[in-house]
Amino acid sequence: MENERYIVVLEDQHKNSLKKVENELDVNITSSEFLSAENRSYDVIDDDNGVLYKNLGVLVVENRDEAQLKNAVKNDSNPIVYFEKERDFFSADELSIISELKKQFAEIADKITELEKYIINKPLPQKSLVEMEWGLKALGLGNSLYTGKGVDICILDTGLELSHPDFFGKNIEGKSFIAGEDWNRDPNGHGTHCAGVATGNIRLDNGKRYGIAKDANLKIAKVLSDAGKGTTSSVIDAIDWAITKKFRILSLSLASPVLLNEAPSPLFETVGARALENNCIIIAAAGNDSNRPAVPKPVSMPANSMSVMAVGAIDGQMKVAKFSNAGLNPSTGGNVNICAPGVDIISSYPKNSKNKTGNYYSMSGTSMATPHVSGLIALYMEQFPEKSAKEIWELIEMKAKPIEGLKYRDIGNGLVQI
Numbered sequence: 001m002e003n004e005r006y007i008v009v010l011e012d013q014h015k016n017s018l019k020k021v022e023n024e025l026d027v028n029i030t031s032s033e034f035l036s037a038e039n040r041s042y043d044v045i046d047d048d049n050g051v052l053y054k055n056l057g058v059l060v061v062e063n064r065d066e067a068q069l070k071n072a073v074k075n076d077s078n079p080i081v082y083f084e085k086e087r088d089f090f091s092a093d094e095l096s097i098i099s100e101l102k103k104q105f106a107e108i109a110d111k112i113t114e115l116e117k118y119i120i121n122k123p124l125p126q127k128s129l130v131e132m133e134w135g136l137k138a139l140g141l142g143n144s145l146y147t148g149k150g151v152d153i154c155i156l157d158t159g160l161e162l163s164h165p166d167f168f169g170k171n172i173e174g175k176s177f178i179a180g181e182d183w184n185r186d187p188n189g190h191g192t193h194c195a196g197v198a199t200g201n202i203r204l205d206n207g208k209r210y211g212i213a214k215d216a217n218l219k220i221a222k223v224l225s226d227a228g229k230g231t232t233s234s235v236i237d238a239i240d241w242a243i244t245k246k247f248r249i250l251s252l253s254l255a256s257p258v259l260l261n262e263a264p265s266p267l268f269e270t271v272g273a274r275a276l277e278n279n280c281i282i283i284a285a286a287g288n289d290s291n292r293p294a295v296p297k298p299v300s301m302p303a304n305s306m307s308v309m310a311v312g313a314i315d316g317q318m319k320v321a322k323f324s325n326a327g328l329n330p331s332t333g334g335n336v337n338i339c340a341p342g343v344d345i346i347s348s349y350p351k352n353s354k355n356k357t358g359n360y361y362s363m364s365g366t367s368m369a370t371p372h373v374s375g376l377i378a379l380y381m382e383q384f385p386e387k388s389a390k391e392i393w394e395l396i397e398m399k400a401k402p403i404e405g406l407k408y409r410d411i412g413n414g415l416v417q418i
Contacts, residue, residue, distance in 0.1 A: 005045070005086040006069060007232050008059040009270050010079045013052065017079035024072060025050075027061055032240050041237045042179045053240035056274050058267070060086075060233045082266045087301065089235060091158060091190040091228040092255040092285035093365030094119060094323060099228075119364075134316045135341030136209060139376060140418040148213025148378030150385075152247040153198050155371070156238050157191030157254065159183045159222040161350035164192060164359060165204055167218070174220030175241060177234040183222040189349050190228060193363055194253045195220070196348030198371035198378075203360060210346055210360070212375030219247055224254060232267070235302075239271060243278045248381055248389065250280060251374035252308075253367035255287035255300035264304045264333035272307025281389045283309045283374050285366035286336050288323035296326040296410070304334035309393060312411055313342025313369040318403050320410045324366055327409040338400055339411035340376075342369035373416050 010017065022029055030044050032053045041051045041060070050061035072080040090096045098116045136142075160167060160174065162184040174183035186192045199218045200211025221238035224230040235252070242250050258264075275282050287300030303310035313321035321343050327335035345368040349361035373396070380392050387395070400414035 003062050005060060005062050005231070005233055006064050006066075006083050007086060007236065007267055008061060008069070008080055009082040009267055010052075010057045010059060011081045012079055013054065013057055018052070021059070021079060024078070025061060025064055025068070027064070029059065032237070032244070037175075040177075040179070041233070042177070045233070051237070053236055055240045055243040055278060056236065056271050058236055058240075058271065060236065082270075084265060084267055086232040087256045089224065089230045089232070089254045089256045091188070091224055092253050092288055092300070092367040092370070093190060093363055094288060096228050135345055135372060136212070138341055139212075139372065139416060141212065144379060144418045146379040146382045148199070148216030148375065148382055150217070151213070151249065151378040151381045152217045152219055152245070153213065153249045153251060153374055153378050154219035154221055154242045154247040155191060155195045155198060156221045156223045156235065156250060156252045157194050158188040158224045158226065158228060159186040159191045160195050160220045161186040161189070161192045164348050164350060166196065166200055166348050166359065170218065172218045172220060174222070175238070176222040177237045178222050178225050178230070181222060181226055183220050186350055187226045187352060188224070188228050189352060189354065189361065190224070190253070190367065191220070191222070193347045193349050193361065194251065194367060194371040197345060197368060198251060198375040200348050205358060205360070212372065213378035216375070216378040219245070230254065236271065239275065239282070243275060243280055248280055249374050249377050250275065250282045251371050252282060252284040252302065253365075253370045255285050255303065255366070257287060257289050257300050258298055258304060258334070260298055261329060262298070264306070265301055268302035268305040269307055269333070272302070272305050276307060276389050279389045281309060281377060281393055282307075283311060283370055283377070285370045286310045286312045287325040288365050290323055290325050292320060292322045292324070296328065298328040299325045299334040299336060306333050309337045309373070310335065310412070311366060311370045311373050312336040312339040313366045314339050314403070314411065314415065315343035316341075320406060321364065321366075323364070324410070327412070330409065336410060336412040337397060338373060338413055338416050340369035340372035340416050342366055376416055376418065379418065
């Protein structure tokens, strides 16, 4: 029988409160402050032991009685205020969505395989400098005097291929939250691509610029496996670690689809709010479930939480990307805050089965839009070191450029700008 994990939000972390939770759930609680490279959360959590992420007030337990948890939430004297079952998260790029569609819709498998083959084998566009770097030009980076120097950007993804020549030899801190997989290898490639957009600089093969904040301090949290899949607890674990480390920017190019009219999870609303209180912004991909123009889908989790900055994607013609999700339920959460380039984005990539020849690859998805915003926020934080995370968020939205003919539900305040 597969283990079931529950993510539990606590009202406080007082000693008496934690003792009450331990007694009621019959579990020993270990604080995340006692975790280390030798003592990982995924080694601790089992039927008898849970982990409390101290910066977030969030507890992860395994195989509990759901009825007991429900009664605890209803009891006003109990410190447990909310719980939910662990969810699966996936890298928010076109190929990942295609992979999921193949599993869910066997009757259209041939069409999906054909589209997947096209995307995988699509050659890098041989364009002029300006055309190739349309995303950077669209953000106005040609006018920037800043490089993100001194600002920490943490990429929560599939890891980083540290042997890639654009990162080799750099002082990069990282940690894996996936059992048995290292943060400094990335057979998947998704995390390396996102890290390149946020903090890369110049391609070694042709001298063209492809990254935004070249002097930012790159941090890596491996929360998605080599297959591109992770869980709520791995994401929460990494966010707590990043806040402990006082990283200012957390970039999450991952998503878990939600249903139309499904309310945002109080879990990630709490996590995002507590991150902001710790002077940290969480930026997340809006998700790629739409099939525009006919079928827009709602913003995915965790981007659908009001305290997490949700990023939609546009293409080189300043149109909404066909896959980019929409703010269909803004009154209850789930709106798009900002948009960024997310179609045919070239960035660093490991040499693997998809990319056999070079160190760069073109990908599309709200996954690619998200690190554009994360990198740009690093430039803002360098320019305005005295401003809080909340003030930087407000400035990003205020400076965004509306795009004629596009709706707020699709691009939020507009295209993020330097």
